[in-house]
Amino acid sequence: MGGAGKKIVDQLLVQYYEKNGKFPELVGLVMWGGTEILRTEGIGIAEFLYFLGVSPEWDKTGKVTGVSLIPLEDLKIKLSNGKVINRPRIDVYASAVTSNVYWISLMVNAVKLVNDTDESFKWNYIKKHYNETPSLDRIFGLPGAVLEGTGMSDYIPNTNKWWNSTNLTKDLAEIYLSRVSNSWTVDENGRLVVSEKRETYEYLLGKTDLITQNIDSTWRFLDSDDYYDWFGGLLGASQYLGANPDTGIVDIRNSNNYVSRTLEEEIEFEIRSMILNPKYRDELLKSASGWLSYSEKYEYIFGFVSTATGKDGKSLISDSVWNGLAKNLLSPSFNVDSDFKSASFQSMAGWVIVAAQKGLFNVDPKVLQDIIDKYINETINYGVACCHHTCANLEFNKLVVQASSLSYDKKRSF
Known part of the structure; x- marks a missing residue:
């Protein structure tokens, strides 16, 4: 599997590994379907799949028809010193804005495929986490196909609402979790199913090691309140639940030079x-x-x-x-x-x-x-x-x- 998705994942994994001496077990992706995925022809979905060690399958016309496992022995990264090492299947979830059943099906099926292997927990973090919390829900968003935010950009500008709060961090995390703890999946008939799964989402956020989002247009993180609404909301809720994730903002506008920065x-x-x-x-x-x-x-x-x-x-x-x-x-x-x-x-x-x-x-x-x-x-x-x-x-x-x-x-x- 080649292409932009693999390139981004490899870069993030190399940076995380060289900083922490280990791989992230759980990664959170912020994914906007109506804009980002369409503009980039699915790079965010490709990242989701490649973290898991899964590749798309295409028919003769070039349409993606399903997913298949990449053998563990083929999952490798090249460190900055030139050394090549094997890497595990990384558990991943998406904080997503999309109701596209085709895209969601690809990601849902990829997660199930990885969990159905007989691989060890050491090399398969989906299986490890499923053993701890038996849920494969990995796509979360708002309770319906509505163009609304997570609540951060509504609440924060109204300072009179929280001026005397004794714990603004908690207030914001509770607002975020009340809005975004909805699992988006697909049933056996190919229909979207949206249901509240806050316990699962809190489990994932509380164990998150890395949160990432791409910059693919002229808009950057200080050009819209959507960024602190979605990325900031996810990061803050994760920290509130006890995690201390790294962050990776990947500027992919120059395909010859992807630049990854922390949020800071x-x-x-x-x-x-x-x-x-x-x-x-x-x-x-x-x-x-x-x-x-x-x-x-x-x-x-x-x-x-x-x-x-x-x-x-x-x-x-x-x-x-x-x-x-x-x-x-x-x-x-x-x-x-x-x-x-x-x-x-x-x-x-x-x-x-x-x-x-x-x-x-x-x-x-x-x-x-x-x-x-x-x-x-x-x-x-x-x-x-x-x-x-x-x-x-x-x-x-x-x-x-x-x-x-x-x-x-x-x-x-x-």
């Missing part, structure tokens, strides 16, 4: 190459739509650091990067002279203020106070932006008034 590396790369890149920033800030698009990235950053942490509980974003994002808002590029600029600035400043107040980073006190003062001034000058995390949250407004160094009259006007 990917977010920092995007922040430095786009948000804090003067050429990118200043070009985007030439239009009203650009200001809106730019301001949304601050929300998505906050979304990620709220839903999950980095490896071993470390923050996804360092203090230096956070402070860079804060100082950025005080640069001349953010000269506010119109209502749309004010609305975008208030949104960005609001996220930085909330992040600092919630202890997500160690903020430079002078920078924070300057942002708060500017936030109040722009609100007075152009009116309240009425973002969910600003005007809809009275506690937030009390916070900025208390922390501001502006005059009593200014605060009263605010």
Whole structure:
């Protein structure tokens, strides 16, 4: 079996093995059927199959008609030092957005095929895990064919809903699990069957060693709330259930050079190459739509650091990067002279203020106070932006008034 799917899996396995000295037993894939799978002609499905050590079967017309086992002795990876070693069949599940019965059937049948072998647990992690929890459900998603999210991108922007929460991590994980713990499988008649299987999903998340998703278009992780909704939600729930998975974001846009980064590396790369890149920033800030698009990235950053942490509980974003994002808002590029600029600035400043107040980073006190003062001034000058995390949250407004160094009259006007 060749092709992109094998290439991605081999790269992820080599990186995991060389870092940890062992193979991952269980991998979680984030898979979007209506966009990603169609655009890439099924690369995500190919990854799912190859983790298991299964190959598609084709008819004479090139249509995939089924799956077959790849012999264990043919499952090998080549380490960076040139050494070739055998690898086991890796257990894998998908957090998926698809109702395509054909795609689901391929993955369901592959899992069953691997579990039906007489291989040892040492070389077959599907069988090992089935022995612990007798379920072969490996495709999970929403309760129906609906274009909705996991709940992260609905809940997090409404800061008034969780401002006084004593355990936001738990709240978010429970929301995610309540939405996505639905198994998608196929019955003996080839019909889709969707059923709640939270116990199985929690078992899988709690044992996950690696979570991965591909980047195959111009959209990156800070270009849409879907990424912190699905990838962040999955990672956060896995961590909440006791796992400490590695992450692998694979940029597959250049077929000659796939680049895999951890989530921490990917977010920092995007922040430095786009948000804090003067050429990118200043070009985007030439239009009203650009200001809106730019301001949304601050929300998505906050979304990620709220839903999950980095490896071993470390923050996804360092203090230096956070402070860079804060100082950025005080640069001349953010000269506010119109209502749309004010609305975008208030949104960005609001996220930085909330992040600092919630202890997500160690903020430079002078920078924070300057942002708060500017936030109040722009609100007075152009009116309240009425973002969910600003005007809809009275506690937030009390916070900025208390922390501001502006005059009593200014605060009263605010």
